Amino acid sequence: MRLNETPVLRVKNLIVRYGDGCPAxxxxxxxxxxxxxxxxWAANDISLDVYPGETLGIVGESGSGKTTLxxxxxxxxxxxxxxxxxxxxxxxxxxxxxxxxxxxxxIRNIHMGMVYQNPALGLRMDYSAAANIAEKILAAGGRNxxxxxxxxxxxxxxxxxxxxxxxxxxxxxxxGMRQRVQISKALANSPALLLLDEVTTGLDLxxxxxxxxxxxxxxxxxxxxxxxxxxxxxxxxMLADRTIVMLDGKIVESGLTDQxxxxxxxxxxxxxxxxxx
Amino acid sequence: MNKNYNFAFLDEGSKRExxxxxxxxxxxPGYQVPFGSxxxxxxxxxxxxxxxxxxxxxxxxxxxxxxxQGSDESVNAVNIxxxxxxxxxxxxxxxxxxxxxxxxxxxxxxxxMTNDQILVLQIPIPEPLRVVxxxxxxxxxxxxxxxxxxIWLELYESLVKYKRIAIATEYPCMVxxxxxxxxxxxxxxxxxxxxxxxxxxxxGAGREKKIYAVPPHTKVVSLAFDDVPFERESFAGKRCxxxxxxxxxxxxxxxxxxxxxxxxxxxxxxxxxxxxxxx
Numbered sequence: 001m002r003l004n005e006t007p008v009l010r011v012k013n014l015i016v017r018y019g020d021g022c023p024a025x026x027x028x029x030x031x032x033x034x035x036x037x038x039x040x041w042a043a044n045d046i047s048l049d050v051y052p053g054e055t056l057g058i059v060g061e062s063g064s065g066k067t068t069l070x071x072x073x074x075x076x077x078x079x080x081x082x083x084x085x086x087x088x089x090x091x092x093x094x095x096x097x098x099x100x101x102x103x104x105x106x107i108r109n110i111h112m113g114m115v116y117q118n119p120a121l122g123l124r125m126d127y128s129a130a131a132n133i134a135e136k137i138l139a140a141g142g143r144n145x146x147x148x149x150x151x152x153x154x155x156x157x158x159x160x161x162x163x164x165x166x167x168x169x170x171x172x173x174x175x176g177m178r179q180r181v182q183i184s185k186a187l188a189n190s191p192a193l194l195l196l197d198e199v200t201t202g203l204d205l206x207x208x209x210x211x212x213x214x215x216x217x218x219x220x221x222x223x224x225x226x227x228x229x230x231x232x233x234x235x236x237x238m239l240a241d242r243t244i245v246m247l248d249g250k251i252v253e254s255g256l257t258d259q260x261x262x263x264x265x266x267x268x269x270x271x272x273x274x275x276x277x
Numbered sequence: 278m279n280k281n282y283n284f285a286f287l288d289e290g291s292k293r294e295x296x297x298x299x300x301x302x303x304x305x306p307g308y309q310v311p312f313g314s315x316x317x318x319x320x321x322x323x324x325x326x327x328x329x330x331x332x333x334x335x336x337x338x339x340x341x342x343x344x345x346q347g348s349d350e351s352v353n354a355v356n357i358x359x360x361x362x363x364x365x366x367x368x369x370x371x372x373x374x375x376x377x378x379x380x381x382x383x384x385x386x387x388x389x390m391t392n393d394q395i396l397v398l399q400i401p402i403p404e405p406l407r408v409v410x411x412x413x414x415x416x417x418x419x420x421x422x423x424x425x426x427x428i429w430l431e432l433y434e435s436l437v438k439y440k441r442i443a444i445a446t447e448y449p450c451m452v453x454x455x456x457x458x459x460x461x462x463x464x465x466x467x468x469x470x471x472x473x474x475x476x477x478x479x480x481g482a483g484r485e486k487k488i489y490a491v492p493p494h495t496k497v498v499s500l501a502f503d504d505v506p507f508e509r510e511s512f513a514g515k516r517c518x519x520x521x522x523x524x525x526x527x528x529x530x531x532x533x534x535x536x537x538x539x540x541x542x543x544x545x546x547x548x549x550x551x552x553x554x555x556x
Contacts, residue, residue, distance in 0.1 A: 127430065
């Protein structure tokens with residue numbers, strides 16, 4: 001983690017609101033819903049930085065806005081307002097949410113990799129594992145089939161999937177294997193930022209441990225920055241350098257992971273930490 | 278000619294609309310132009326797109342040839358020829374060189390066409406991206422943004438599965454480095470004939486209500502990877518059993534008497550000409 005360098009990702013004042021909203025929304029929020037107009041503030045003024053080589057954890061209960069933040073960054077959702085800049089896109093000078101469709105595609109495929117909680121969102125289940133990885137390279141303009149196959153082989157080996165199975169579709173794979181194929185796909189173009197959305201949710205404990213161990217290895221090997229969403233504090237403790245706690249669409253606490261876990265300040269964080277113990 | 282109908286069956290307004298769509302298609306090679314596909318006395322899927330193009334373009338001095346799977350005598354070809362003959366009273370032919378307008382299904386004639394001829398192709402599915410994306414809205418956006426990664430993925434998946442690109446017909450091609458186009462259900466053997474062709478090629482899809490075009494001397498490149506070049510079907514070592522041609526697209530048939538596979542030219546008029554018979 002290099003906090004003195006330019007952040008790989010900088011998010012400022014992200015708002016994702018469903019409904020028109022009203023001038024009195026902020027004073028009348030019941031959790032994240034305006035009691036007057038009914039607008040939902042799924043992400044409410046979120047700002048964060050992710051530094052080179054850093055893993056930033058985001059924790060919070062279901063509906064706290066973690067996935068909304070991640071999928072807004074990956075252009076799955078359109079934010080209501082806010083600015084996000086990437087160090088590797090136009091020297092961090094342009095808001096990626098204002099980029100053209102073609103630029104967004106390039107950002108998605110070259111500068112970022114995403115691993116969804118549900119593999120069906122991140123993988124084409126009817127295409128082979130090799131083709132799933134090649135998809136990212138093709139989207140970035142790659143047109144050499146041999147090189148794509150070589151890259152797919154290398155990445156599948158790295159996530160401990162037998163290359164003899166690279167021609168099989170993810171439909172034939174277990175949940176853990178699907179997540180590992182997703183990780184390979186996310187790394188296909190060596191992005192500077194990896195977005196991991198509840199990657200271990202729904203996996204059994206031994207598989208969870210393998211996936212987490214794999215992510216640690218990837219981070220060590222590639223020095224990649226990671227934005228990690230989880231509702232599981234144990235996962236965050238294992239991987240994150242710094243942690244943000246979200247509640248009802250807002251950031252309620254942030255700091256070094258150890259600090260958050262050892263000395264939580266916000267009542268909700270204290271509740272979270274105590275539930276872990 | 279049946280005098281109860283307008284010349285070439287369609288009313289003049291309909292013909293003008295189809296001609297306007299054709300002109301737009303010529304102006305933007307490979308781009309699918311929507312048009313108001315008319316009802317015809319044959320069912321959708323039987324070449325209504327091609328027929329509407331033919332009827333909107335044909336004049337009293339034109340000479341029409343219609344082929345289906347390379348044959349001048351198949352049911353589809355004969356019926357279309359009869360229909361146009363009934364309502365336009367134009368001369369019909371089986372000779373590729375004599376025709377000014379050739380309507381075809383599944384083949385491009387073996388004899389190179391010239392700049393005073395028009396080739397009309399009947400197209401069932403005009404959208405080359407349909408195999409990878411079901412939504413019309415999404416495919417339109419993909420064309421607009423030149424987002425063709427999914428069709429490349431389809432080719433790559435074929436390589437993974439079969440160690441070669443196993444797409445025999447509707448092999449996608451890039452037109453003027455801008456639009457990926459479905460050349461229709463022609464064998465990929467015929468794809469190179471579209472590149473830098475002398476004649477105007479018009480593609481009509483009646484059911485899907487789209488017209489698109491490859492004007493003369495247009496760059497049409499079949500998609501291929503840097504290290505896996507495009508390959509046509511190979512008939513190496515095989516010859517037409519009738520004319521002996523070894524460089525044409527051959528149909529594989531079965532000789533019930535000898536039990537052997539035999540091959541013959543798919544383009545029947547070419548085959549007849551090669552044998553020195555009157556076409």
